[in-house]
Amino acid sequence: MERESPGRGGGTGRRKGLKIPRLETTVPVRVRPPAQAKMMKLDKSFLVSLLILSVIFLVINSCAPKGELPTEEEEMEETIEEEETEPPAKAMPKMTEALYVDLAARSALIWDKYKDESEKAQQEVDNLYFKAGVTWKDYQEFEAKLTPQERDALQKKIMDYMQKIIHEYR
Numbered sequence: 001m002e003r004e005s006p007g008r009g010g011g012t013g014r015r016k017g018l019k020i021p022r023l024e025t026t027v028p029v030r031v032r033p034p035a036q037a038k039m040m041k042l043d044k045s046f047l048v049s050l051l052i053l054s055v056i057f058l059v060i061n062s063c064a065p066k067g068e069l070p071t072e073e074e075e076m077e078e079t080i081e082e083e084e085t086e087p088p089a090k091a092m093p094k095m096t097e098a099l100y101v102d103l104a105a106r107s108a109l110i111w112d113k114y115k116d117e118s119e120k121a122q123q124e125v126d127n128l129y130f131k132a133g134v135t136w137k138d139y140q141e142f143e144a145k146l147t148p149q150e151r152d153a154l155q156k157k158i159m160d161y162m163q164k165i166i167h168e169y170r
Contacts, residue, residue, distance in 0.1 A: 095134055095142035101154060105161040109169040
């Protein structure tokens with residue numbers, strides 16, 4: 001009949017011979033991370049580094065002109081050529097008699113159309129002046145230069161023109 005072994009601390013075991021009873025000693029065990037976790041860390045740092053390098057590469061390539069860099073003289077020549085080829089800035093149209101008649105007639109019709117909505121009327125009149133390329137100041141300066149006889153003659157033209165375009169504002 002076999003006896004059961006009480007464990008490593010002594011007692012009888014399967015082998016014959018002297019058995020020395022001893023206390024079990026505890027050994028601290030440190031659990032090491034699996035190899036895959038180290039690889040994941042390595043992969044993340046590698047990917048971050050790769051991403052940073054890619055961004056730097058893209059920035060450098062997008063900012064740098066292709067081919068050789070131009071010299072200062074070439075840059076100056078290009079600047080001069082660009083200035084010469086730019087179309088001249090549009091001069092503001094000068095207030096003319098025809099423009100004055102048109103603006104006065106259309107403004108009067110707009111104010112009549114929006115008589116209950118003064119903000120809307122003012123916005124429409126401002127748009128009218130903007131499209132014509134003149135300001136209210138230009139209009140007033142032109143009007144101030146008119147003699148009473150010229151103003152009366154233009155008032156008649158304004159009334160006639162209003163009759164022509166009234167259908168646009170109904």
